[in-house]
Amino acid sequence: MGQIGCTLIAIAVAAAVTALLYVLDSLGINWDSLVIYVSYVIAVIVGIPLLIGFARVVWDVWISLRDKNSYKRSGNRLGHFSTNYEWAKGRFRQAARRAGGRLISLGLAAKGPKGEDLTIDVAWFGSPKPRQVFVHSSGLHGVEAFAGSAIQWQWLKKGMPSLPEHSAIVLVHALNPYGMAWRRRFNENNVDLNRNFREAGDFIPEELPYWDTVNALLNPPTPPGRDRFYLRAAWLVLRYGMPSLRQAIGGGQRLNPSGLFFGGNAMEEGPSKFQDLMKERLVDAERIVAIDVHTGLGRFGTDRLLVDSAAERTEVNRTMREVFGERIEPLAKHGIAYAVRGAQQDMYFRSFPRAKIHFVSQEFGTYNPLRIVEALRAENRWHLYGKRGIRHYTKKALLEVFNPNDPKWRRSVLKRGEEVIQQACALAFGPGNAK
Numbered sequence: 537m538g539q540i541g542c543t544l545i546a547i548a549v550a551a552a553v554t555a556l557l558y559v560l561d562s563l564g565i566n567w568d569s570l571v572i573y574v575s576y577v578i579a580v581i582v583g584i585p586l587l588i589g590f591a592r593v594v595w596d597v598w599i600s601l602r603d604k605n606s607y608k609r610s611g612n613r614l615g616h617f618s619t620n621y622e623w624a625k626g627r628f629r630q631a632a633r634r635a636g637g638r639l640i641s642l643g644l645a646a647k648g649p650k651g652e653d654l655t656i657d658v659a660w661f662g663s664p665k666p667r668q669v670f671v672h673s674s675g676l677h678g679v680e681a682f683a684g685s686a687i688q689w690q691w692l693k694k695g696m697p698s699l700p701e702h703s704a705i706v707l708v709h710a711l712n713p714y715g716m717a718w719r720r721r722f723n724e725n726n727v728d729l730n731r732n733f734r735e736a737g738d739f740i741p742e743e744l745p746y747w748d749t750v751n752a753l754l755n756p757p758t759p760p761g762r763d764r765f766y767l768r769a770a771w772l773v774l775r776y777g778m779p780s781l782r783q784a785i786g787g788g789q790r791l792n793p794s795g796l797f798f799g800g801n802a803m804e805e806g807p808s809k810f811q812d813l814m815k816e817r818l819v820d821a822e823r824i825v826a827i828d829v830h831t832g833l834g835r836f837g838t839d840r841l842l843v844d845s846a847a848e849r850t851e852v853n854r855t856m857r858e859v860f861g862e863r864i865e866p867l868a869k870h871g872i873a874y875a876v877r878g879a880q881q882d883m884y885f886r887s888f889p890r891a892k893i894h895f896v897s898q899e900f901g902t903y904n905p906l907r908i909v910e911a912l913r914a915e916n917r918w919h920l921y922g923k924r925g926i927r928h929y930t931k932k933a934l935l936e937v938f939n940p941n942d943p944k945w946r947r948s949v950l951k952r953g954e955e956v957i958q959q960a961c962a963l964a965f966g967p968g969n970a971k
């Protein structure tokens with residue numbers, strides 16, 4: 537700043553002080569009382585944040601002590617959450633064998649970050665060709681697998697229930713092992729696998745509302761950086777409304793193979809191998825109960841049980857509401873989720889038309905949807921246009937939004953995961969299962 541600038545500021549300050557003194561004098565306020573007033577103001581301005589800060593420290597200490605105690609009480613159950621794919625897979629396999637399951641590993645051509653093999657691991661208990669079956673699956677959305685994997689480990693450790701004749705329990709670990717290993721939602725070809733279960737010939741790109749605007753916002757073909765995402769996203773929310781936008785974004789797309797929620801051009805290797813296995817083994821199935829665990833949508837730490845809303849499933853949905861309770865929510869535009877084509881349940885409906893199918897996506901809520909989309913967008917840019925290392929901040933942020941490092945959230949996952957498994961087993965194998 538030049539000398540003239542400094543002089544002008546000095547004159548302005550002097551003028552302001554003179555004016556203030558004149559005003560104080562005309563109001564009859566002297567210097568002593570002014571000092572007291574100013575002290576009060578400073579005390580309020582500094583004191584309130586200090587008090588809030590102190591209260592927060594006390595609160596945090598209390599919470600951590602409480603969590604530490606309940607962590608001890610829960611027998612270190614939070615250790616059920618693995619920190620990486622290899623560890624999760626190793627202990628799933630070991631526990632499945634110990635519990636008496638037969639292990640089927642479906643290998644993929646893609647590799648993990650350290651060049652490790654990637655497999656979808658299936659633990660099979662009971663009849664190899666069952667009439668009643670309960671399938672519990674995790675990790676269709678890669679990075680979301682840690683919650684489902686923890687629930688499966690918890691169940692395997694406790695031991696499997698004894699099964700009636702012609703019955704089976706099937707645990708499917710990491711339906712998208714690439715995504716789990718690389719900490720992303722999508723697979724080795726950037727495909728969202730819960731949009732990929734379609735028949736050959738059903739992969740034609742369809743027009744989508746506001747596609748150009750949504751695509752420009754979500755999928756810039758560059759490494760991650762600051763670009764006013766929240767501001768631009770907030771403007772779109774104001775313009776189109778949250779439900780329409782959520783459907784337009786999350787419903788899946790077949791127009792940009794590098795974009796978020798891409799449904800693929802053909803069935804991917806993992807889903808295809810998994811479908812072949814199920815078609816072969818469940819050929820005699822009369823009753824299929826399936827729970828597919830997801831994370832991300834809904835209120836933090838609370839789960840919803842999402843079911844297909846087609847008219848022909850009204851009766852099945854009624855039964856599921858009786859068994860699973862009020863958390864059953866049909867997939868529709870105005871719920872926490874959105875209608876999706878090519879979802880995993882379509883594979884069951886298509887492959888086993890004679891069986892009674894009860895398919896539930898157990899969805900554990902985490903953070904605000906905008907934060908999640910922002911994390912997905914940044915990670916996608918890093919993985920496709922950056923160096924794709926899994927220690928990058930975008931990978932860590934994605935892991936946090938789909939697998940919060942929060943004891944309360946994790947306890948809720950384990951508790952509700954177990955409850956829903958019990959209910960599902962009752963529905964699959966209980967006395968009322970003839971209806």
Ligand SMILES: [Zn+2]
Nearest residue numbers: 677680830831
């Ligand atoms: Zn998911």
